[in-house]
Amino acid sequence: xxxxxxxxPAEELSDQPAPPRKAAKIGLEAVSKRKSAxxxxxxxxxxxxxxxxxxxxxxxxxxxxxxxxxxxxNETIYTTWKGYDIVVWSCSDDYSAxxxxxxxxMLIEYVDKGGxxxxxxxxxxxxxxxxxETALNRMFRETVLHSTGDWVYHDVGDLKLKTNxxxxxxxNALPETIGFTPTDPGDDSGNANAVRILTDATGIYxxxxxxxxxxxxxxxxAKKSYGLIAYDSKEKNGGxxxxxxxxxxxxxxxxxxxxxxxxxxxxxxxGIKVSGLGMNIRLCSLPKPxxxxxxxxxxxxxxQLIIMLAQKWVNGTVLHYCFLxxxxxxxxxxxxxxxxxxxxxxxxxxxxxxxxxxxxxPGDAQIRIxxxxxxxxxxxxxxxxxxxxxxxxxxNFGWDLITEDPRGVDTPTHEIGHALGFPxxxxxxxxxxxxxxxxxxxxxxxxxxxxxEDTDRNIISKIVPDEVEGSTWDPDSIMHYAFAAxxxxxxxxxxxxxxxxxxxxxxxxxxxxxxxxPLDPTxxxxxxxxxxxxxxxxxxxxxDFTFVPDETRTYNFATEGESDTVMVLFEEKNNKRNQxxxxxxxxxxxxxxxxxxxxxGNKYVISIRLYHEWxxxxxxxxxx
Ligand SMILES: [Zn+2]
Numbered sequence: 268x269x270x271x272x273x274x275x276p277a278e279e280l281s282d283q284p285a286p287p288r289k290a291a292k293i294g295l296e297a298v299s300k301r302k303s304a305x306x307x308x309x310x311x312x313x314x315x316x317x318x319x320x321x322x323x324x325x326x327x328x329x330x331x332x333x334x335x336x337x338x339x340x341n342e343t344i345y346t347t348w349k350g351y352d353i354v355v356w357s358c359s360d361d362y363s364a365x366x367x368x369x370x371x372x373m374l375i376e377y378v379d380k381g382g383x384x385x386x387x388x389x390x391x392x393x394x395x396x397x398x399x400e401t402a403l404n405r406m407f408r409e410t411v412l413h414s415t416g417d418w419v420y421h422d423v424g425d426l427k428l429k430t431n432x433x434x435x436x437x438x439n440a441l442p443e444t445i446g447f448t449p450t451d452p453g454d455d456s457g458n459a460n461a462v463r464i465l466t467d468a469t470g471i472y473x474x475x476x477x478x479x480x481x482x483x484x485x486x487x488x489a490k491k492s493y494g495l496i497a498y499d500s501k502e503k504n505g506g507x508x509x510x511x512x513x514x515x516x517x518x519x520x521x522x523x524x525x526x527x528x529x530x531x532x533x534x535x536x537x538g539i540k541v542s543g544l545g546m547n548i549r550l551c552s553l554p555k556p557x558x559x560x561x562x563x564x565x566x567x568x569x570x571q572l573i574i575m576l577a578q579k580w581v582n583g584t585v586l587h588y589c590f591l592x593x594x595x596x597x598x599x600x601x602x603x604x605x606x607x608x609x610x611x612x613x614x615x616x617x618x619x620x621x622x623x624x625x626x627x628x629p630g631d632a633q634i635r636i637x638x639x640x641x642x643x644x645x646x647x648x649x650x651x652x653x654x655x656x657x658x659x660x661x662x663n664f665g666w667d668l669i670t671e672d673p674r675g676v677d678t679p680t681h682e683i684g685h686a687l688g689f690p691x692x693x694x695x696x697x698x699x700x701x702x703x704x705x706x707x708x709x710x711x712x713x714x715x716x717x718x719x720e721d722t723d724r725n726i727i728s729k730i731v732p733d734e735v736e737g738s739t740w741d742p743d744s745i746m747h748y749a750f751a752a753x754x755x756x757x758x759x760x761x762x763x764x765x766x767x768x769x770x771x772x773x774x775x776x777x778x779x780x781x782x783x784x785p786l787d788p789t790x791x792x793x794x795x796x797x798x799x800x801x802x803x804x805x806x807x808x809x810x811d812f813t814f815v816p817d818e819t820r821t822y823n824f825a826t827e828g829e830s831d832t833v834m835v836l837f838e839e840k841n842n843k844r845n846q847x848x849x850x851x852x853x854x855x856x857x858x859x860x861x862x863x864x865x866x867x868g869n870k871y872v873i874s875i876r877l878y879h880e881w882x883x884x885x886x887x888x889x890x891x
Contacts, residue, residue, distance in 0.1 A: 557654030578649030600636030609677025649688025828886030
């Protein structure tokens, strides 16, 4: 339908023509958007002063019409990277490039999610090879650098074209030889690496010569040691990486520097959508603790303290673990079991009083381990595992510990820490963490699929610590999660995220040795028949008693008094303890009582841990 516009009165118009009409304004969507580049400066200036590379990148991107944002590596928040058309991680000649767990995790995940990045570092491959013994280092080397674990040489000549590739030709035809002069030449140079690469990457330029201590390396090695490397994930996730294994400012010609950057940017392409950053964060999710019956009038804080202490084992206890061999979906592959055994070894190596022994029969094991995929990774905490059904799992690993977990052995080490009775360190009220709670709930739902109660139980709720383990906060504890940026409001320095150093921290070691010190037979007290001995213990403390029977018969050991204790009976031969009985599983019956047939003249040790005494100093132990 044609609209008939009303007309003004005809007598109001003159007979003169109006001046030419102005052009219509351009709609907002028609304005071409400027492209944006993020340049991350990871030069901590240890080796050779300020980065000379940044001005070169800035100038190249400005010439290409980009808006350039510059950030320091310790300030950048990787979930913002997807907002840029291109990301450059520049280490220049920094000797210890990409040197934190957090940086490696950010780069691994960005690449894993199909991100495109230009990485510049004259030494990261050598650094990763020389110091790369952890699973995370290896993952970084293989998924970001695409370098082998072979030796990396530093003493190189000029860049020589090896493989025809768009980075060498489009839009600028680069020369066969690119002159290169290290600022600081030789075998310790941070200016260049000769990198051997995995088969999924392309070496575009290698080096005209590669030497060590003034001697050329064999031609066969030099030929496959590259300086300019490209990786294209193709259909896998669309990700691409250009890796300059040199300091860009040591390329002789400023014109070639700019052209090389332009070609690299051209090949990397623009506007790649990276989604789901943060999705491969793997968090342990503890199950609900069992409920115990306590007097109604007890102070809730005190109750929480008692429950937590009650999770600790009697020192000297032998904890048997087994890998479940049925049902089929619980069964783990041998290499997965190996990572878990490595986790047990991390604790064993500390020489603590708790022993771990692997057994085949689930009926003999307190710790029963499954590998049910998609069921999360978790463990019962300490003696809580007695509330788990006799053939059920007390520990589960719900993802591949090798291919899906950058934390590697740290994950089983953390779960075994729970089995030893240790809670999550980030729930320590001494941490003084003030959460951005809405962001934490959102993050946990998005990355873990958790409900609010799961997030409360594993992150938000504070745990009442006892004096020993709660006196300080340890953000590097094996029992501490890593947190993304924006989740912690206070302390302020963790607003950009918190990543524990990895492995057992100094305080983890001190802490476990406090609760479970190496066994010391000289500190035990002799027991004699029908003579009660006061325990004289504080909450959480343990005492060992020695008993040598003068006849072979059944003996009874018991604690008396209004208290909550746990008792373990050992036979001691040749300074080795063999565990006979533990009355650990009677959580409702607070006093301990054990009967056992003992042999005349043999030596027995009775270890008692006091969890709580309702009347101070009232508890005794007796044998009859
Ligand atoms: Zn945990």
